[in-house]
Amino acid sequence: MTADLKAFTGAASRSLDRRAKGWISQAHHAIRSAMNICVFCGSSLGAREDYREAAWRLGKTLAERDIGLVYGGASVGLMGVVADAALEHDGPVYGVLPKALADLEIAHDNLTELHIVTSMHERKAKMADMSDAFIALPGGIGTLEEMFEVWTWSQLGFHAKPVGLLNVAGFFDGLERFLDNLVSEAFVKQAHRSILCADEDPGALMDKLAAAELPKDRKWVDELRR
Numbered sequence: 001m002t003a004d005l006k007a008f009t010g011a012a013s014r015s016l017d018r019r020a021k022g023w024i025s026q027a028h029h030a031i032r033s034a035m036n037i038c039v040f041c042g043s044s045l046g047a048r049e050d051y052r053e054a055a056w057r058l059g060k061t062l063a064e065r066d067i068g069l070v071y072g073g074a075s076v077g078l079m080g081v082v083a084d085a086a087l088e089h090d091g092p093v094y095g096v097l098p099k100a101l102a103d104l105e106i107a108h109d110n111l112t113e114l115h116i117v118t119s120m121h122e123r124k125a126k127m128a129d130m131s132d133a134f135i136a137l138p139g140g141i142g143t144l145e146e147m148f149e150v151w152t153w154s155q156l157g158f159h160a161k162p163v164g165l166l167n168v169a170g171f172f173d174g175l176e177r178f179l180d181n182l183v184s185e186a187f188v189k190q191a192h193r194s195i196l197c198a199d200e201d202p203g204a205l206m207d208k209l210a211a212a213e214l215p216k217d218r219k220w221v222d223e224l225r226r
């Protein structure tokens with residue numbers, strides 16, 4: 001083959017590669033689920049089998065309802081369980097994992113899409129952008145931090161996406177009592193407290209999220225007008 005012909009075939013094959021990648025990416029976006037729910041949950045399994053079972057039922061229910069799962073992208077703990085359940089029932093699963101945690105939390109290697117980001121902040125922003133609602137399963141500090149942050153965003157009117165607690169085996173009972181206390185003590189409005197739905201059943205919780213009406217007033221607007 002002459003040098004000219006080599007250069008021509010090389011360029012043609014690179015251009016075909018680019019076009020093929022473009023087609024694949026377009027097809028991928030077209031088949032992305034119409035609705036996604038972001039799940040925050042433990043990177044551990046917790047002390048009870050109930051937590052693992054609930055994570056599995058949640059992943060299965062999302063897939064059965066054609067709802068995409070957005071989550072932290074790990075293969076460990078309840079995070080891995082919810083992702084495996086959705087994948088096993090043919091649901092799309094989108095993981096968002098900071099580069100620094102890819103080894104520690106062991107990136108799931110079988111996701112529909114795995115987005116590697118540079119920071120925790122980028123992770124949370126991307127997970128929120130990709131999702132229409134949020135559910136927290138039992139978990140630790142990370143789970144609570146993520147859930148509280150998106151809840152505060154709705155209180156401030158940064159988004160209008162409902163947030164729910166999957167209250168497995170009464171895991172969130174103590175937190176719910178404490179949150180009610182914040183309303184009694186006039187630190188949180190009932191309307192903002194009510195954004196946070198709870199149920200022990202994944203399907204019933206999703207129904208509550210779908211029916212949730214988010215308050216139109218932002219936290220600070222009333223106070224500033226007084």
Ligand code: AMP
Pocket residue numbers: 041042043044072074101105120121123124139140141142143144145146
């Ligand atoms: P945990 O509930 O502590 O097991 O953590 C659950 C998930 O939350 C893990 O993927 C953690 O990496 C993640 N996480 C912890 N802190 C943060 C944070 N500040 N921003 C985003 N994700 C976090």
